[in-house]
Amino acid sequence: MNEAILLPILNLRHPDDAIVQFFLMCDNPNAELSAALKEACSQPGVQFIKNEVNLGVSATRNRGIDLSLADWILFLDDDIIPAEDILVRYAEGIRNHPEEIGFIGPIDLPAPKHPFNKAVIANGSMDIFGIARVKEGFAWGATANILFNRKAIGNLRFSAAFPKLGGGEDVDFSYQVRDRNHRKSLKCISGASVTHPWWGNETPVWSRPFRYGIGNSYLPNRHPAYAYYDFLTAPETLLVSFLLLPVLILLGFISWTAALYFILGVLVIEAIATGIQIIKRSKSFSPAVIVYGIGLRFIYEMGLLQGSLSRGQLQEIGLRFNFEGKTANPPFYHSNTRRLVKWVLYPVLVALCLSL
Incomplete structure (x- = not known):
């Protein structure tokens, strides 16, 4: 519930020809809104939803999908800084390519200073963050910045099998949507970018790769074709x-x-x-x-x-x-x-x- 991150997201510039609705999904039953966030959430087009119990990332995202009536659903994490025109860029993509199952935007990491984060870049584990800058389309994208077509999603939802804190569920969901739509990949939009500060203020975080490993271990059995x-x-x-x-x-x-x-x-x-x-x-x-x-x-x-x-x-x-x-x-x-x-x-x- 960091207002320095959330307020700029809730105040992003809207496309002229689109209706935009924000759902601020809080998975911490004990969290409280600051005065500034309360004011932002009282405005038209913003809904604050707090889970009564901690459900985890998959169930919380699913609740947001079910609450929304939108034709297109954009997922943004609560630790990213989006470009001011990100919604405009995605709207342009929708207008130009309405048949796409979804769009992937870049997630830019600051230049690493600590050797740990330089190693994170070097071992390739964060290559997916920049995939939209090097590919025209890809099989999946990170949920820190990804847009899905509701028609392509249908009744699919994020699986609760994965770790509650996240890991593998974004890959699984993207592949479910992709397979439901004749294995069509998501289109990349290099201009619809966000910046993702380093976790732990550039201190080594060992729990994250371990959790990603646990989550990714589910993927081969869930998607045996791959x-x-x-x-x-x-x-x-x-x-x-x-x-x-x-x-x-x-x-x-x-x-x-x-x-x-x-x-x-x-x-x-x-x-x-x-x-x-x-x-x-x-x-x-x-x-x-x-x-x-x-x-x-x-x-x-x-x-x-x-x-x-x-x-x-x-x-x-x-x-x-x-x-x-x-x-x-x-x-x-x-x-x-x-x-x-x-x-x-x-x-x-x-x-x-x-x-x-």
Whole structure:
């Protein structure tokens, strides 16, 4: 309920030929409106809705969808600063392309200063924020700034299966809408932008990638057409190793020394592969950025594994989701620097351990 953020949103410039209705959805039963927000919410075209209990992001957005009668529904988060003409830009998009299922606008992050946030950029986890500046259309967009056609949505709603604080539900909803409309992607509008300040005032926030991992772990089973098997992640490899290596030791195939070398080798290979990828993407060599990048990758992958294990879905180990909207993905078809490094180093590690 930050009025410095919310008041500019509620006072955005309206398109001349559109009726605009704001729904300020509050998911904190104990929150109170400031005097300035009370005045803003008393104006025509603004409704303040407070949940009696904490419902989470999915259920709260669904309540907003059900309350609205609009032909087009724009989602804006409560921690963004929109361009003053964002509604005008979206209205132009609607007039020029009324047949679209929705529009994605850019979410601009300030230039990072802290190595942690430089690592966030380098590891690619926030690439979706800028997708509208590099693509004409895409399969999904972040709910910090995305517009949907109500006809395209129909009776679809955000799923309550995902973490209450968010993670994966925006991907899932976009794919539901996309599949309902013959797998048509959302159109990108580069001018309908918002600025997203860094979380935690540029201090490291480790809970977010973990939560994203948990949320994204639901996607392959919910959308099997976009699922495929790939290299095990570091946490998955370690879990399988802890289960399998003692058996191999008892059967006399390897020694305890070889098993220890293998575990250490897994950690080293994953760090090398991720570190090289971070250097390549950041186009610089910063030990702090590399270490944070390795940590971010591992925490996210821990979330993926935690999500699968919490549902007892062991068959999801190694199962991945195509975030670019591509179907018929053969196993191990992706090729990038990180995977190539693993293809080279893992056979060397196995050969070394078998020789001990």
